[in-house]
Amino acid sequence: MKKPIAFFVHHQGRGHANRTMAVAAEFARDRPVSVLTAGPHLFDGFSRDIEIVTLPNMIGALVPTPRLFAEPTPPVMHCVPLGLAEMRRTMRQILDHLDERAVGLFVVDVSAEIAMLARIASVPAVQIRMHGDRNDIAHIGAYEACVGMLAPFDERLEQDDYPAHLREKTFYSGGLCTSVDRVPDRAEARARLGLDPHREIVVAVTGGGGSGTPYAPLTVAARAAPDALWLTLGPTHREGHETDFANLRELGWVPSVTDYLAAADIVVASAGDNTVHEVARVAGRLIVMPEWRYFGEQTRKAEALVRLGAAVQAPYWPGDFHGWCDLLDRARSLDGTILRSLYAPDAATRAAGWLEGLTDALWQGGSAVKEPDATPLRVVAG
The missing domain is CATH 3.40.50.2000 (Glycogen Phosphorylase B;)
Structure with a gap:
């Protein structure tokens, strides 16, 4: 035996x-x-x-x-x-x-x-x-x-x-990556989700291990890039003073995260192991914003991703238009195949x-x- x-x-x-x-x-x-x-x-x-x-x-x-x-x-x-x-x-x-x-x-x-x-x-x-x-x-x-x-x-x-x-x-x-559902191409994913096939889409995703994606910075992002559609998956953290905008939608937990990641032009995510590899599986362009973890776990993983050219990062969540515009421009210039190569x-x-x-x-x-x-x-x- x-x-x-x-x-x-x-x-x-x-x-x-x-x-x-x-x-x-x-x-x-x-x-x-x-x-x-x-x-x-x-x-x-x-x-x-x-x-x-x-x-x-x-x-x-x-x-x-x-x-x-x-x-x-x-x-x-x-x-x-x-x-x-x-x-x-x-x-x-x-x-x-x-x-x-x-x-x-x-x-x-x-x-x-x-x-x-x-x-x-x-x-x-x-x-x-x-x-x-x-x-x-x-x-x-x-x-x-x-x-x-x-x-x-x-x-x-x-x-x-x-x-x-x-x-x-x-x-x-x-x-x-623990997700095993099929990865659609961008056009198929957007058609399945009823999303505009031509609009820039930014998806912010977080898992269940933290307090959620900070919502207030995303309201600034939505104003800094008004032509983009911003979608949040998973929990968000509100401070109580946020103003909602039409191009920013909270979706919470969704049946298929993969479809939304495949539909996105840019993904904003934490540096959790599975989260990073979920994005890598669909070869997305990643803005990595590490959450606080013991021993700087996500901070060090984010550093490694940025060093390889697999992601971009800001030192903190941007609170101004210029900060978001700069971060988005750097994300748009990423070669998504580098991140994809990290998924096995x-x-x-x-x-x-x-x-x-x-x-x-x-x-x-x-x-x-x-x-x-x-x-x-x-x-x-x-």
Whole structure:
């Protein structure tokens, strides 16, 4: 029987879960797969047979005493409050599952502490790589504790400051997009959506992991480019003083984001992994406006996109006509094929193949392994 592969899946937004489903769907059908997450609803409707383990939701859990709350966090960790029953139950459930299922590989998407926990528990782990300023001791320790890292993006997007010895342990799947619907050409997409076939269209899109696209700057954009039609997809963030304009429409969640991206001349989007690759899949011209994330994740990804000439960026959301006109002019001059090249249609298949191959290689010949002639390795305390 093949060794099981288990995933720890963070439940913030939908990106981690969608990525896990895309990869797990490509595993061999006789590979046992399980998912440990505090967001089991994110996997509703997933067709592949997997085991779902519901973890406690530790976000917002209250530390029971002021004294415990005052204890400093050691630099080798990021989020380890003391006294939380929810945290103890989470770690216990993870360890029990890894032990009871004899998990061969634990894929962590994402948590430095959970990756370290796997190593302490003697379970091989792979950490999903994300951009950001992650050269702190906690991240480096977690990476070094893993048997490898999976980067769901093109190697050209790698950061210059990512250590060489860790790059050697990283598998780059190419740009992984979890959308699988067919990409229409621009004329077909506009006809399907009832949009003017000749008007310039700018689509601002955001996912569910943040507070939404700031709406106020888009009202300035609509006035700066009155001949363009501006459409927003997903949530928007209003401050309460905005004035609406006829060429700016809020559409919210739509059935097919792909159709709108294909219909657009320019896309304004955050630098989330799946969002970027959704735009890349339709070869759009991208204005990337990173949202705040821990460790500057989206900021560093946006920098990499701009460096490659795959996107343009402003240092902040323009608040004036000139700023928007300049940004739009730079976007119009982009070569959309550069962004398109960052999307890999077979990324999920390649990622799944690497994870399965790594699992099998790690456990190959286990029953035939003998102690070396030299002094046997012993586990000692300390």
